[in-house]
Amino acid sequence: MPKKKSSSIERVPTPKHLAKLDREILALLNERVEKAIARKAAKPEESDTLKDAREAIETLVAESKGPLGGEAVQAVFRELYSGQRAAAQKTRVAFLGPDFTFSHLAAIKHFGQSVEFVPVSSIAAVFESVERGTAEYGLVPLENSTDGRVTDALDGLSKSTAKICGEVPLPIRHCLLGIGARGDIRRVCSKPQALSQCRNWLSKHLPEAEVTPVASTAEAARMAGADRTIAAVASAEAAAVHELKVIARSIQDQADNVTRFAVIGVSPGEKTGNDKTALVFEAPHEPGALADVMAIFKKQRLNLTWIESFPIPGARGRYLFFLEFQGHPSELRPRRALASLEKKSLRLTVLGSYAQAELID
Numbered sequence: 001m002p003k004k005k006s007s008s009i010e011r012v013p014t015p016k017h018l019a020k021l022d023r024e025i026l027a028l029l030n031e032r033v034e035k036a037i038a039r040k041a042a043k044p045e046e047s048d049t050l051k052d053a054r055e056a057i058e059t060l061v062a063e064s065k066g067p068l069g070g071e072a073v074q075a076v077f078r079e080l081y082s083g084q085r086a087a088a089q090k091t092r093v094a095f096l097g098p099d100f101t102f103s104h105l106a107a108i109k110h111f112g113q114s115v116e117f118v119p120v121s122s123i124a125a126v127f128e129s130v131e132r133g134t135a136e137y138g139l140v141p142l143e144n145s146t147d148g149r150v151t152d153a154l155d156g157l158s159k160s161t162a163k164i165c166g167e168v169p170l171p172i173r174h175c176l177l178g179i180g181a182r183g184d185i186r187r188v189c190s191k192p193q194a195l196s197q198c199r200n201w202l203s204k205h206l207p208e209a210e211v212t213p214v215a216s217t218a219e220a221a222r223m224a225g226a227d228r229t230i231a232a233v234a235s236a237e238a239a240a241v242h243e244l245k246v247i248a249r250s251i252q253d254q255a256d257n258v259t260r261f262a263v264i265g266v267s268p269g270e271k272t273g274n275d276k277t278a279l280v281f282e283a284p285h286e287p288g289a290l291a292d293v294m295a296i297f298k299k300q301r302l303n304l305t306w307i308e309s310f311p312i313p314g315a316r317g318r319y320l321f322f323l324e325f326q327g328h329p330s331e332l333r334p335r336r337a338l339a340s341l342e343k344k345s346l347r348l349t350v351l352g353s354y355a356q357a358e359l360i361d
């Protein structure tokens, strides 16, 4: 950052001089903050470059030979800086990238376009981003209507301190994408869940192609853009980004293929009056333990909307149960159910509460 030339500022502060000083200060401030924002976007895990920028600006002011040196100018600076920063700081939302995975599409559907999207390389990294605070929210696929649960998300929920604060059911329409013709395809790449959702179509239409699992549908699209023998199973939006042809559309085996995503954040959702609550528990390994737990929900007349069993790694024969019911812990019957469940289970974690979302196409 070049030092501001003292010769450009007169010693007598007139309104004209002050206006000029303001403009110069603002220009320097903008330059610093913009550089800091760009650096932070490129390397979010690195030090707080915005803070570094503020310190640099303050030093600059302290060294300034202008008419308004000292605390008064520092105060003006601080105000300018904080206004700039407030405008620059968007809500950050992490998702399994690169751009235009279905997780990204779910994030756009839930948050709109005005947030800052943070693509990361795995579902585990989405949880990490929220836990470390590099993103306020994350989107993770929980379950699919054709293929069932998404193991990486359940694993993350069982270990993470992040809370579910929203749900996004998204219709999933897969396309076969590539740069060549259907006859050029030797390999079909996609996320295992996407390949599984299209397995009948693929074995019928491309029986000789090798099927290769990759980190995400959009990663497969990126690969297909570099090799005409590779086709990707991915979204139509991913085709546009990588300039791919849509070789076949809507290739999922079930026409009404839906994936339900969880929005994760640091705190659960507030009561809206039409909520669901998710939890994970381990019941004692003894006859009737699970039936006793189910009886709690029957007694409190709480409707269950989701249940999954999940083996506990390294503890053969022991299971975690994920469960979701209609209601919010601030309501009487859910509160009673949770208190009883606490007594009956070896471990209980309330994963969060969220407004019950409609499936909108």
Ligand SMILES: O=C(O)C(=O)C[C@]1(C(=O)O)C=C[C@@H](O)C=C1
Pocket (backbone or CB within 6 Å): 096, 100, 101, 102, 103, 104, 141, 144, 150, 172, 191, 193, 194, 215, 216, 217, 218, 259
């Ligand atoms: O790879 C993507 O596009 C994702 O967002 C992940 C994912 C998943 O794992 O379920 C999400 C939705 C579809 O079911 C297919 C893939």
